[in-house]
Amino acid sequence: MSKKLLVTGISGFLGSHLAKNHPKSWQIIGTYAHNASQFPGVECLQLDLEKQDSVIDLIQVSKPDAVFHFAALSNANYCEQNPAASYNINVAASKLLAKTCHSLSIPFLFTSTDLIFDGQYAPYKETDIPQPVNVYGRHKLEAERSILNIYPTAIIARLPLLYGLVPERKNFFEQWIETLKKGAMINAFSDEYRSIADADSVIEGLFLLMDSSAKGIWHLGGKERISRYDFAMKMAAAFQLPTTQINETLQSNIDLVAARPADVSLDSSRAFALGYNPSMLEDALAAIRLR
Numbered sequence: 341m342s343k344k345l346l347v348t349g350i351s352g353f354l355g356s357h358l359a360k361n362h363p364k365s366w367q368i369i370g371t372y373a374h375n376a377s378q379f380p381g382v383e384c385l386q387l388d389l390e391k392q393d394s395v396i397d398l399i400q401v402s403k404p405d406a407v408f409h410f411a412a413l414s415n416a417n418y419c420e421q422n423p424a425a426s427y428n429i430n431v432a433a434s435k436l437l438a439k440t441c442h443s444l445s446i447p448f449l450f451t452s453t454d455l456i457f458d459g460q461y462a463p464y465k466e467t468d469i470p471q472p473v474n475v476y477g478r479h480k481l482e483a484e485r486s487i488l489n490i491y492p493t494a495i496i497a498r499l500p501l502l503y504g505l506v507p508e509r510k511n512f513f514e515q516w517i518e519t520l521k522k523g524a525m526i527n528a529f530s531d532e533y534r535s536i537a538d539a540d541s542v543i544e545g546l547f548l549l550m551d552s553s554a555k556g557i558w559h560l561g562g563k564e565r566i567s568r569y570d571f572a573m574k575m576a577a578a579f580q581l582p583t584t585q586i587n588e589t590l591q592s593n594i595d596l597v598a599a600r601p602a603d604v605s606l607d608s609s610r611a612f613a614l615g616y617n618p619s620m621l622e623d624a625l626a627a628i629r630l631r
Contacts, residue, residue, distance in 0.1 A: 342367045346404035348437070349411030350384055351377040354451065354499075356506040357539040358408070363547055369402055373411065375509075378595040389433035399440050406447040406550055409437050412480075416455065419476040420598035430479040435486045442491040443477050443624040449495040449550055454534065454561070456498070459601025462533065463565065466498075466557045466610060472599040484557070493555040497546055500561040500606055503540035503571075505628055516572060520581040530569035534601040535561030538628070541618035548615055561606030570619070578625035 343366050349355045359379035362368060370377065371387035378384060384521050388394055389411060399407070412528025413419055419426035434450060441448040457464050458471035472478045484496050503513035519526050537560065545560040566574075568587050576583045591600055608616065619627070 343405040344369065344402070344403055345406050345408060346388070347371070347400065347408045347410060349373075349409075350379070350382065351375040351505065351509060352410055352412075352414075353504075353509045353511045354502065354539055354542070356409075356411045357504055358543050358546075360506065361540050361543055365549070369404065371398070371411070379403055388437075389426055392436055395433070395436055397441050399437075399446070400443065404446060407437065407441050407449070407526075407533045408546065408550075409434060409448065409450045410475070412451075414453075414476065416474050416476040416598035417596070419479065420474055423475050423479075426475055426479050430476070431486065434483040435490060438490045438494055441494075447493075447495075447550060447553075448487070448491055449486040449497060449546060450483065450487050451479050451546075452484050452496050452498045453477065454498060454500050454604040454606050455601065456484070460604045462603040462605040463561075463607040464559070464604065464606045466559055468627065471491045473601055478597065481544040488556070495554055496551050496557045497549060497567065498557065498559050498606065499537075499542060500604075501534040501536045502539045502542060503536060503575075503624075505631065506539075513575070514574065517579055517581070520576060520579075520585050523585070525585050525587050526572060527587045527589045528567075528572040530567050530588045531602060531606055532568050532591045532600060534568070535563075535565055535605040535608065536571055536621070537562030537618045538624040541624065543563045545611060545616040545618065549611075552614060554614070557592060558611050559606040559608040560611055560616060560618075562621065563606040563612075564621050565603075565605040566621065574621060575625060578622065579629055 351372035455477040456470040
């Protein structure tokens with residue numbers, strides 16, 4: 341008999357990947373805020389995470405065997421300009437979900453971010469001290485700490501920059517490909533480094549953590565540290581697109597609304613030892629192109 345998984349943010353980039361690529365041993369119920377979504381075999385429901393009674397009722401009625409909390413306001417610039425909205429979704433709603441799951445003894449997994457670090461001492465292990473440099477990072481860190489205070493056996497999965505193709509929810513990766521196909525230029529930072537990973541590998545890592553009865557903080561970065569510029573060059577090569585349309589730029593020369601750390605690469609050796617095995621960059625790009 342399949343287990344039931346409630347996934348918040350099913351219409352988002354990571355949620356859309358999970359809806360299309362999840363173990364058949366799990367039955368998926370997904371929630372969305374505004375972007376109505378439909379996926380074969382997935383029950384999708386509208387849910388306002390700021391309505392406490394609605395959140396509690398859904399969990400009590402659906403009786404999931406586990407909850408993955410993906411939903412977030414993840415645009416760092418938006419969060420910087422709208423800190424109250426960021427707090428309500430990224431912190432308050434996360435605390436409510438953790439509290440409700442704890443009260444019902446439902447395993448709970450929260451996806452956090454590499455942006456809780458300041459970029460000065462990469463690669464970062466789970467035990468390194470976070471020092472976020474923007475509102476989004478501060479709120480995700482506050483959510484992490486609040487969740488573990490409420491529910492000490494919850495799972496906190498810190499994720500890197502993700503890439504992949506999913507028509508329901510484009511991210512920078514698909515936008516870059518479309519821009520290059522149109523013959524236009526893209527700008528890519530050569531002084532911002534991440535342990536970038538493909539979304540499908542990370543989804544497998546999340547289920548590994550849940551199925552292994554893991555708890556606490558885990559890093560699910562990719563195996564390679566790479567700049568956005570070098571990633572763009574490899575992406576273009578894999579998709580046979582012109583690299584001459586990629587403009588190397590410096591993050592340090594741009595006045596960004598939300599500060600960005602220079603290098604938040606994650607040390608994911610603990611997860612690798614558990615069995616997490618993200619695809620190498622060139623292998624994942626080749627597989628994505630062939631789909």
